[in-house]
Amino acid sequence: MRDGTKTRERIETTALLLFVEKGVAGTTIRDIALAADVSEGALYRHYAGKDELVWTLFSRHYGAFAATLDELQAAAAGLRAKLDAMVAGFCRLFDSDRTLFRFLLLAQHGQVEKLTPAMANPVEIVRAAVASGVQRREIPLIDPDLATAIVMGIVLQTATFQIYGRLRGTMTARAAALSAACWRALTPDA
Amino acid sequence: MRDGTKTRERIETTALLLFVEKGVAGTTIRDIALAADVSEGALYRHYAGKDELVWTLFSRHYGAFAATLDELQAAAAGLRAKLDAMVAGFCRLFDSDRTLFRFLLLAQHGQVEKLTPAMANPVEIVRAAVASGVQRREIPLIDPDLATAIVMGIVLQTATFQIYGRLRGTMTARAAALSAACWRALTPDA
Amino acid sequence: MRDGTKTRERIETTALLLFVEKGVAGTTIRDIALAADVSEGALYRHYAGKDELVWTLFSRHYGAFAATLDELQAAAAGLRAKLDAMVAGFCRLFDSDRTLFRFLLLAQHGQVEKLTPAMANPVEIVRAAVASGVQRREIPLIDPDLATAIVMGIVLQTATFQIYGRLRGTMTARAAALSAACWRALTPDA
Amino acid sequence: MRDGTKTRERIETTALLLFVEKGVAGTTIRDIALAADVSEGALYRHYAGKDELVWTLFSRHYGAFAATLDELQAAAAGLRAKLDAMVAGFCRLFDSDRTLFRFLLLAQHGQVEKLTPAMANPVEIVRAAVASGVQRREIPLIDPDLATAIVMGIVLQTATFQIYGRLRGTMTARAAALSAACWRALTPDA
DNA sequence: CATGAATGAGAGTTCATTCAT
DNA sequence: CATGAATGAACTCTCATTCAT
Numbered sequence: 001m002r003d004g005t006k007t008r009e010r011i012e013t014t015a016l017l018l019f020v021e022k023g024v025a026g027t028t029i030r031d032i033a034l035a036a037d038v039s040e041g042a043l044y045r046h047y048a049g050k051d052e053l054v055w056t057l058f059s060r061h062y063g064a065f066a067a068t069l070d071e072l073q074a075a076a077a078g079l080r081a082k083l084d085a086m087v088a089g090f091c092r093l094f095d096s097d098r099t100l101f102r103f104l105l106l107a108q109h110g111q112v113e114k115l116t117p118a119m120a121n122p123v124e125i126v127r128a129a130v131a132s133g134v135q136r137r138e139i140p141l142i143d144p145d146l147a148t149a150i151v152m153g154i155v156l157q158t159a160t161f162q163i164y165g166r167l168r169g170t171m172t173a174r175a176a177a178l179s180a181a182c183w184r185a186l187t188p189d190a
Numbered sequence: 191m192r193d194g195t196k197t198r199e200r201i202e203t204t205a206l207l208l209f210v211e212k213g214v215a216g217t218t219i220r221d222i223a224l225a226a227d228v229s230e231g232a233l234y235r236h237y238a239g240k241d242e243l244v245w246t247l248f249s250r251h252y253g254a255f256a257a258t259l260d261e262l263q264a265a266a267a268g269l270r271a272k273l274d275a276m277v278a279g280f281c282r283l284f285d286s287d288r289t290l291f292r293f294l295l296l297a298q299h300g301q302v303e304k305l306t307p308a309m310a311n312p313v314e315i316v317r318a319a320v321a322s323g324v325q326r327r328e329i330p331l332i333d334p335d336l337a338t339a340i341v342m343g344i345v346l347q348t349a350t351f352q353i354y355g356r357l358r359g360t361m362t363a364r365a366a367a368l369s370a371a372c373w374r375a376l377t378p379d380a
Numbered sequence: 381m382r383d384g385t386k387t388r389e390r391i392e393t394t395a396l397l398l399f400v401e402k403g404v405a406g407t408t409i410r411d412i413a414l415a416a417d418v419s420e421g422a423l424y425r426h427y428a429g430k431d432e433l434v435w436t437l438f439s440r441h442y443g444a445f446a447a448t449l450d451e452l453q454a455a456a457a458g459l460r461a462k463l464d465a466m467v468a469g470f471c472r473l474f475d476s477d478r479t480l481f482r483f484l485l486l487a488q489h490g491q492v493e494k495l496t497p498a499m500a501n502p503v504e505i506v507r508a509a510v511a512s513g514v515q516r517r518e519i520p521l522i523d524p525d526l527a528t529a530i531v532m533g534i535v536l537q538t539a540t541f542q543i544y545g546r547l548r549g550t551m552t553a554r555a556a557a558l559s560a561a562c563w564r565a566l567t568p569d570a
Numbered sequence: 571m572r573d574g575t576k577t578r579e580r581i582e583t584t585a586l587l588l589f590v591e592k593g594v595a596g597t598t599i600r601d602i603a604l605a606a607d608v609s610e611g612a613l614y615r616h617y618a619g620k621d622e623l624v625w626t627l628f629s630r631h632y633g634a635f636a637a638t639l640d641e642l643q644a645a646a647a648g649l650r651a652k653l654d655a656m657v658a659g660f661c662r663l664f665d666s667d668r669t670l671f672r673f674l675l676l677a678q679h680g681q682v683e684k685l686t687p688a689m690a691n692p693v694e695i696v697r698a699a700v701a702s703g704v705q706r707r708e709i710p711l712i713d714p715d716l717a718t719a720i721v722m723g724i725v726l727q728t729a730t731f732q733i734y735g736r737l738r739g740t741m742t743a744r745a746a747a748l749s750a751a752c753w754r755a756l757t758p759d760a
Numbered sequence: 761c762a763t764g765a766a767t768g769a770g771a772g773t774t775c776a777t778t779c780a781t
Numbered sequence: 782c783a784t785g786a787a788t789g790a791a792c793t794c795t796c797a798t799t800c801a802t
Contacts, residue, residue, distance in 0.1 A: 003781085004786055023298065025215035029772060039788050044773065046786090108213070108298045145356045146364070149348040150371055157343025158336065166335045174336070181340055185375040218796060229763045231799085240797065383802085384765055403678065405595035409793060419767050424794065426765090488593070488678045525736045526744070529728040530751055537723025538716065546715045554716070561720055565755040598775060609784045611778085620776065 008046050010036045020102045024109040058111040062104050066120035079133030087179035090155045091171035139186045151182045198236055201226045210292045214299040248301040252294050256310035269323030277369035280345045281361035329376045341372045388426050390416045400482045404489040438491040442484050446500035459513030467559035470535045471551035519566045531562045581606045590672045594679040628681040632674050636690035649703030657749035660725045661741035709756045721752045
C-alpha cells in the first residue's frame with residue numbers, strides 16, 4: 001500500500017475522469033487530490049506537475065492505442081478490411097473505456113501538439129492505411145489527408161454524438177455501418 | 191455611442207481570437223483588455239463578466255450562422271442540393287472567418303451545453319434536412335442523428351486538418367468534394 | 381492615494397526592513413504584504429515577483445550609492461583625501477539609513493552576482509581610487525584588489541559590529557579613525 | 571557503527587557544501603539526502619531536524635576552530651606575533667577547507683546569534699589578544715572591539731574577494747601581508 | 761464615464777517532517 | 782533499522798472582479 005502503485009493508479013483514473021468532465025484547464029490539482037483521496041503534495045511525488053501528469057496520461061495511452069490500431073490494420077488485407085478493423089478498434093476503445101476515448105481523441109488539451117513525428121499516432125496509422133489503398137488502386141486517387149479526415153470525422157463525430165446522448169447504444173453495434181460509410185465516401189464509383 | 195460600438199467590436203474581435211488561440215480558460219480578462227487597448231474595468235461596462243462575454247459571442251454568432259445555413263438549405267431542392275448548399279455554407283464561414291469558425295464549431299468552451307432547444311442551431315438544421323431526405327425516400331432509412339454525425343464529421347474534421355496544416359488551400363475549393371463524400375456515405379446503393 | 385506611488389513606497393520600505401531582518405529567503409510575500417498593509421496580490425501589480433522586487437530595490441540604491449561615492453571621491457585630491465571622503469560616505473549611509481546599508485552591503489541576497497560590469501558599483505569606485513593612488517605612487521605597489529579588500533573589510537566589519545551591538549555610537553564619529561586605519565594599512569613606510 | 575559514522579560524515583560533508591553553495595534556506599533536506607545518497611527518513615535518525623543539523627555543523631567546527639586559534643595565539647609572544655599566528659590560522663583554514671571557512675565565517679545562517687558567551691568563539695579570541703596588547707601598551711589605546719573589527723574585516727574581506735575570484739592564489743601566501751596590514755592599521759605611530 | 765490599483769479566493773508547487781511498510 | 786510515500790502547512794503567483802479616483 002505504501003509502494004505508491006495503488007496511489008498512482010487511483011490518481012490516474014481520477015484525473016482522467018476529471019479531465020474529460022471538466023477539461024484539463026478546469027480541473028485543479030485539488031480536485032484530483034480530493035477525488036483520489038490523496039493529499040495535494042502527494043501528487044508531486046509521482047508527477048513533476050500538472051502538465052507532466054497530463055502528458056504521461058496522454059502519451060502512454062495514445063501510443064498504446066496507436067499500436068493496437070496498427071496491429072488490427074496489419075492483420076487485415078485490403079483497404080476495405082483494414083477500415084473495418086480500424087473502425088472496430090475505435091469503437092471497442094469507446095465501449096470499453098469511454099473516458100479514455102474522450103481524453104485521447106476528443107478532448108482539447110494541448111498535448112497533440114507535443115507529439116513528435118517519431119511517436120506512434122492513430123491518425124498516422126489511418127493515413128498510412130488509406131495511402132496504401134490509394135497506391136494499390138483500391139480506391140480512386142484522393143489526397144490521403146482528405147481521406148483520413150473523412151474517416152476520422154465519421155468515427156469521432158459519431159462518438160461525440162454518443163457522448164452528447166444524441167445517439168444511444170454501443171459504438172461497436174455501429175462499427176460495420178460506420179466503416180461502410182467511410183468506404184463509400186472514399187469510393188466515388190463503387 | 192459610435193465610440194462605444196467601436197470599442198465593443200474591438201473587444202469582441204480580440205476576445206474571439208484569443209479564445210481560439212489560447213482557449214477560453216487560458217485567456218484572461220487582462221489579456222483581452224491589453225490586446226483590445228481597453229482598461230480592464232471598462233470591459234465590465236460592456237459585459238457583466240467573462241462568462242457573459244463568452245456567451246454573448248457564442249450565442250449571437252451561432253444563431254446567425256444557423257440562420258444562414260437554414261436559408262441556404264431552404265433555397266435548395268432535394269437533399270443532394272441541400273447538402274451542397276450547407277457544406278458550401280460551412281466552407282464559406284471557414285474561409286471568411288476562420289477564427290469564428292473555430293470558436294463556434296471546434297473549440298470546447300462549455301457553451302454548447304447552455305443552448306436551449308428553442309435556439310437556432312446549425313446541427314439541428316443539418317439534422318432536419320437529412321431527416322426530411324429520409325422521409326422523402328431520397329436516401330435509404332438511416333438514423334438521422336447518425337447521418338448528421340457523418341456529415342458534420344466530414345466537414346469539421348476536414349476543417350480541423352486545415353487548421354493543423356495537414357490540408358492546405360481553401361475549404362471552398364473542397365466544398366463539392368466534401369458534399370459528394372457526404373452524399374455517397376449516406377446512399378448505400380447509389 | 382489610488383495612483384500606486386504611496387503603495388509602492390510602503391512596500392519598498394517594508395520589504396527592505398524585512399529582508400534585512402529575516403533575510404530575503406526568510407521573508408515571504410505574505411510577510412511584506414501584511415507589514416505593508418497591502419494584499420498579496422497587489423504586490424504583483426508593482427513587481428513581477430519577489431525576485432524582481434529584490435532586484436529593483438538592490439540595483440536602484442546600489443547604483444545611486446555608487447554614484448554618490450564617485451562624486452565624493454572625484455571631489456577629493458589625492459588618495460588620502462579620497463579615502464577620507466569615501467569612508468565618510470559609507471558612514472553617512474550607515475547613519476542615515478542603516479537598513480539600506482545592511483541590504484546593499486552586508487546582506488547575502490544573490491543580487492551582487494547579477495550586476496553587470498557596466499553598472500555603477502561602490503567596490504569598483506573604491507578600487508579605481510586605490511588603483512590611481514598606486515599609479516601616482518601615493519602608496520607603494522600593492523594589488524589593487526587586495527587594497528580594496530582591506531578598505532572594504534575595515535569599513536564593513538566595523539559596520540557589522542555596530543549592528544551586532546559590539547560597537548556603539550555613530551559610524552560618522554569613527555569615520556576619521558577608519559580612513560586613517562585604511563591609510564596606514566596601505567602605507568608600509570608612512 | 572562504523573557504517574553509521576561513515577553515513578554521518580557523508581551527510582555532513584554534503585550538507586556543508588550545499589549550505590555554502592545554495593544557502594541554508596535554499597538547501598532542502600531532499601537535496602542533502604540525494605547528494606549524500608541517503609534516504610530522507612534516514613537523516614532524521616541522525617539529526618532531529620534541519621535546524622539541528624545546521625547547528626551541529628556550525629557549533630562543532632566553530633568551537634574547534636576557536637580552540638585552534640587560541641592555541642596559536644597562546645604560543646606566540648606579543649601582539650605582533652599573535653596577529654601573525656592568528657591570521658595564518660585563518661588562512662590555513664581557508665586553504666585547507668574553503669567550504670568550511672565560508673560556512674563558519676562568511677555565510678549568513680542565523681547560527682552566530684545562537685552562540686552563548688560561554689562558547690569558544692574566534693572573534694573573542696582575536697579580541698582578547700588585541701585587548702591584552704592594548705593593556706600591555708604594545709599598541710596605542712584603541713577600542714578593542716574596533717581593533718577586532720579591523721583585523722577581522724581585513725581577513726574576511728580578503729577571503730571574500732578570493733571566493734568571488736577577484737583575488738587568486740592561496741590565502742596562506744598572503745598571510746604575512748595581511749597580518750602586517752593589520753598591525754599597521756592598529757599602530758598609528760609605528 | 762474610464763482607469764488601473766486593489767482585493768481575495770484559490771491555483772500550482774515546495775518541503776520539513778512523519779510513519780507504514 | 783531504512784525507505785520513500787504521504788502529509789499539510791506555507792509559499793509564490795494568478796485573476797475575475799470591485800471601486801476610489
